[in-house]
Amino acid sequence: MTSNIFSKKLEEKDFNRLKTFIESSCGIKLSENKKSMVEGRLRKRIKALGMQGYSEYVDFVFDGGRESIEQTYLIDVITTNKTDFFRENNHFEMMTSKILPILSEKGGLGHHKPLRVWSCASSTGEEPYTIAMVLAEFFGINGKFNIFATDINTSVLSTAQRAIYTEDRAKDIPYALKKKYLMRSKNPDDRLVRFRPEIRSKVKFARLNLKSSHYMLPESVDIVFCRNVLIYFDIKTQEEMLNRICSHMNPGGFLFMGHSESIHGLRLPVKTYAPTIYIRD
Ligand SMILES: C[S@@+](CC[C@H](N)C(=O)[O-])C[C@H]1O[C@@H](n2cnc3c(N)ncnc32)[C@H](O)[C@@H]1O
Structure with a gap:
């Protein structure tokens, strides 16, 4: 036996x-x-x-x-890597209707500098590519914006970098955007799609541990997506991590948190803009 x-x-x-x-x-x-x-x-x-x-x-x-x-x-x-395209979609609607108009008026873009967005727990890439499509719709694919996407998990990062998804995963992407920004696999039986190079080139991936006290970012950012990651940490760690994240943000920048996350009781240099959306002092 x-x-x-x-x-x-x-x-x-x-x-x-x-x-x-x-x-x-x-x-x-x-x-x-x-x-x-x-x-x-x-x-x-x-x-x-x-x-x-x-x-x-x-x-x-x-x-x-x-x-x-x-x-x-x-x-x-x-690590738990659950994610989706257009997850918590009201964030992306707010971005298009309110936040991008504010940031572009303020001069983040109008005045030469590209808009910089950081997806700090980017998992398999659905979040940063959603952001890329939203920004491409707002500014045009050749607009001045770039996205920095980081995660601690090396395996999800390589999936994200490949930018290949099953058609089933891509079902949450509106048809018009799929047509514009995705390519189908040559063999239709594969039922795979891949982001076009124009979108891929807007997103840079790197491994980054939010717990580490000394990470660097290439440049400070205007928008941070820090969604569905802080739930795994205790309050003290959340406060430390978020303060570090805020130190990489430009004043007046926006921070998005997951819908089930709260910064209630944490001492941070931000004010509430809308539920789960904060503005950097
Ligand atoms: C549930 S996913 C959230 C993905 C995406 N932000 C979303 O909301 O759909 C959480 C991600 O956080 C990452 N993560 C966990 N601990 C981390 C840490 N200390 N530093 C950076 N990323 C971490 C995990 O690897 C995982 O990909």
């Missing part, structure tokens, strides 16, 4: 080592009820590495010292 190596559970001490590492490196708190999620997500990886079970894997993660390749992989496996 072949024994199933995964009949064993992730032991408490090993879970605690993973928990401590994940929290200190990227700020995500893994509560006890996340244990089975962690087990499930690691199982495939452990099998692929030909290991005997969780304990061996956990030793391997920490044997390589700080920032080992396996630690990066572990972060990739643990």
Whole structure:
């Protein structure tokens, strides 16, 4: 009879080592009820590495010292990357109807400088490409704007950089925009679409850990999308992360948060502009 190596559970001490590492490196708190999620997500990886079970894997993660390749992989496996095109669409409607007119009038664009947008937890790219389409509609595809998209997870970043999606994922993109900004795969059976080079060239991707205290941005930005990421952190970490994000924003710039997120009680240099939309002092 072949024994199933995964009949064993992730032991408490090993879970605690993973928990401590994940929290200190990227700020995500893994509560006890996340244990089975962690087990499930690691199982495939452990099998692929030909290991005997969780304990061996956990030793391997920490044997390589700080920032080992396996630690990066572990972060990739643990992060939750759910996203959609035009997610929380009222943000994009507000951008077109109110915020872009304000920023372009103020001179962000009229006066030579391109409008800069940062999608700081960009996942597989749906958010930054949605922003790119919205900006292209407002300013024209050759307009002066660019988008900086970052995430801690290297695997979602490479998906985002490829800019290839299934037709099913792209179903939330309005038809007129699909026609303008997406190409179909040559083989229709693939049912894949890809963003055109003009859109792709507007978005630059990089790995960035929002928990890190010393990251740099190429330039300060006019709009930040920080949506559906802070929910994973405790209040103190949220406050630190958001203050750091704000330090990279131009005064009068706009910050978008996810609909289920709140900055209530946090000390930040912003004022409320509309629900979940803030303006930098
Ligand atoms: C649920 S997705 C949100 C994607 C998108 N912003 C949206 O609202 O659709 C959360 C993303 O945050 C990223 N993330 C988690 N911790 C992070 C950290 N410390 N620094 C940067 N990104 C992080 C995850 O890898 C994941 O891709």
